[in-house]
């Protein structure tokens with residue numbers, strides 16, 4: 001597995017890269033955000049990115065954002081503060097996971113395996129496009145979503161969320177299940193992140209009723225457009 005470590009602090013990056021190399025990982029290290037962007041552009045083969053937030057040039061948030069405009073490479077953010085987590089995994093950034101410093105090496109390796117496995121699963125499952133109610137179409141292969149012929153731009157998490165709901169339209173997916181599958185099994189953070197993504201998806205799709213809220217449980221997709229009832233004469 002090829003790992004890109006983006007970290008300006010040698011006292012963290014050195015032992016980290018040595019440890020990962022000992023475990024058989026192939027490691028490339030960058031100490032600036034722009035260096036990381038360049039590295040990704042020139043050397044496409046990176047399976048997972050370990051990204052520090054506080055970098056000397058552009059910060060980790062910006063790196064995340066720029067990477068996501070072109071690549072879906074899994075990103076694990078290395079942060080010193082737990083309260084940054086919501087922002088890290090939030091709407092536009094699209095990081096896959098985070099570790100709060102100081103972190104355990106074994107746990108990091110486990111998470112790296114988890115995010116790469118998940119990335120594999122998302123790219124491997126059926127590539128047939130899925131037609132939903134309300135003229136919404138999902139193309140898993142290109143990760144594009146078209147609503148009545150017009151493409152809508154979704155973030156990585158928004159897409160994964162819609163795709164998950166679309167695996168079984170009409171079935172209710174519990175909040176826990178969604179958080180586990182789209183975010184991660186160890187996500188115990190504020191679940192408002194999920195609501196924020198649902199709200200944003202509804203807005204982008206322009207058909208707020210397509211994603212139905214099952215109060216206290218979770219969400220499901222509407223399977224048939226309700227027929228407008230004629231008012232009684």
Ligand code: CA
Nearest residue numbers: 008052054055
């Ligand atoms: Ca730093």
